[in-house]
Amino acid sequence: MIELYILLGIMIVGAIIAIEIKDLLSSIVAVGAVGLVLSITFLILKAPDVAITQLVVEILALIILIRATLKKDLPFSTSGRWYFNTLITISFVALFFIVGVKCFKDLPAFGYPIMNVAATYLKDGLAQTGATNIVTSVILDYRVFDTLGEATVLFTAVIGVLAIVRSIGRKKQNQKIEEEDE
């Protein structure tokens, strides 16, 4: 259990570095380090499916972040009402901490869930679905409506992104922009 807390500490430190550092590339590298440590944490918690997905999605997100944000000058507003901002931040952190402590007291212990449905899945999953990977048998057989909803969300997101940033609509204003890259 101690290595889990070490990884948790590394993640918190990396997240703070990613927020506080001034250089944009270093910040993105810190975000990537947090994602890598999160993937190792999933491996230690014996969830290899989530670890694989976390790793590859993190790589894709980092590439998109680097390509989309690196050349732009994003302004940092460090001056100004820092007293007011710090006061609000500290009060909200304290509020979330108190509410979180109260909520976590009511949760069941780690490894003893409230619902007993997981035990049924583990016992009958192979016989009912034929899939030896229990995670796949849950997300594509027992809980497949969740997967359908997730696929719909992704489809809608792709359509939204392509509709907003497509290049056909802009060409009418200034015709001489052509589609060529690098």
Place this chain on the structure above:
Amino acid sequence: MSREREKGMSLIVKTITRLTVGLILLYGIYILSHGHISPGGGFAGGVIIALSFVHLMLAYGKETALKKLPKTVMSLFESSGAILFLGIALLGFTGGYFFLNFLPKGQPFRLFSAGIIPFCNIAISLKVGAGLFAIFVALVLLKYEKNKKD
């Protein structure tokens, strides 16, 4: 030398990419087709397939990657993935209800087992891979046009 070298990255990166991009694509196909036997599945496999095309695009520039996978084929893949997933779900009505696992289960630990689950994995990976690569292409194009206006 002149025009070909300017697009994309240096010769070292291009050579390494030529050697590795097929292996990445193959690993993605392995992850998605063995999703019901070992860890992995449609989502992770689709993202790895999209990453292989992103790799190609980062190293060789936009034209080479879009020649391998044009925009029309991309949107066709994404839409057909969604239709395929819904179609598999609707085929369950032949036996009774939505998303019925109507195919024979087969033997455990075999590649062709678990009924409709491998086909669902293939549909999801088509959708996810094409969709994420389309988002990447769209964001790169947006960045380029903003730079051109400045």
